[in-house]
């Protein structure tokens with residue numbers, strides 16, 4: 537008699553919950569997550585801890601939005617939690633409604649529950665229409681509304697338009713976001729070492745530290761990319777936190793680590809930076825093919841390497 541094979545743990549995906557958040561909408565775009573177990577969590581740290589502990593296969597987290605910039609909690613977590621890789625990016629258009637318990641009028645609203653990132657994106661409307669309001673931070677856009685029924689001192693909440701599918705709330709105002717075209721970028725993060733295949737429309741995410749007190753160190757870092765024809769789509773500084781004036785750079789570059797020009801730039805960074813964290817190469821959400829000059833084609837780098845190898849091994853010219 538043979539032993540039955542152990543049942544593998546159910547594949548789980550963590551996301552900022554509860555159901556109805558924009559983060560859930562991003563996870564719905566992931567074909568591999570369909571039909572799997574989804575675990576709603578309270579913050580980015582909890583989502584990433586699920587991944588590092590092996591409790592979850594992957595986690596969906598917000599990393600950047602078009603109004604308020606980079607999500608610092610996410611950028612800092614990716615810089616400090618070891619072993620994480622980004623498998624893909626997903627874009628979700630975001631707009632917001634102001635909701636309240638049934639029967640509340642806009643004129644009654646004194647205090648508003650809102651996720652800090654949603655609050656930052658609705659600040660113009662809130663300051664104009666509710667100039668004296670107070671703000672209570674919430675863990676997510678849906679929990680902002682849910683807590684109105686759980687003893688919150690707030691009278692209203694900033695929430696996603698789909699909130700009425702989940703909760704019995706009155707919508708006091710629609711489209712309260714300061715930018716009607718706001719988009720949030722999410723990333724799916726895992727511990728997997730498997731690199732997504734290059735598609736020609738890829739992005740590589742890195743975190744780079746600079747040598748201390750070296751004039752021109754930032755320029756030298758940027759030159760690693762410019763001399764290989766590699767375009768940057770994001771560069772943002774975040775304080776390292778141990779002393780004033782020490783920063784790390786969150787960098788997104790066009791291209792895949794399997795592209796020779798990107799690989800060569802990474803070698804240059806590794807030589808010149810005290811710490812380079814490779815967060816992953818993955819397909820761009822906008823599917824835009826990466827454009828670059830033909831002098832940075834893979835074949836040009838390969839030929840140069842072969843030429844050097846030939847010289848070293850004494851091959852005839």
Ligand SMILES: O=C(O)C(=O)Cc1ccccc1
Nearest residue numbers: 557558559653654676677720
């Ligand atoms: O996913 C959500 O709904 C969140 O609460 C986080 C968030 C906040 C603002 C814009 C996008 C995501």
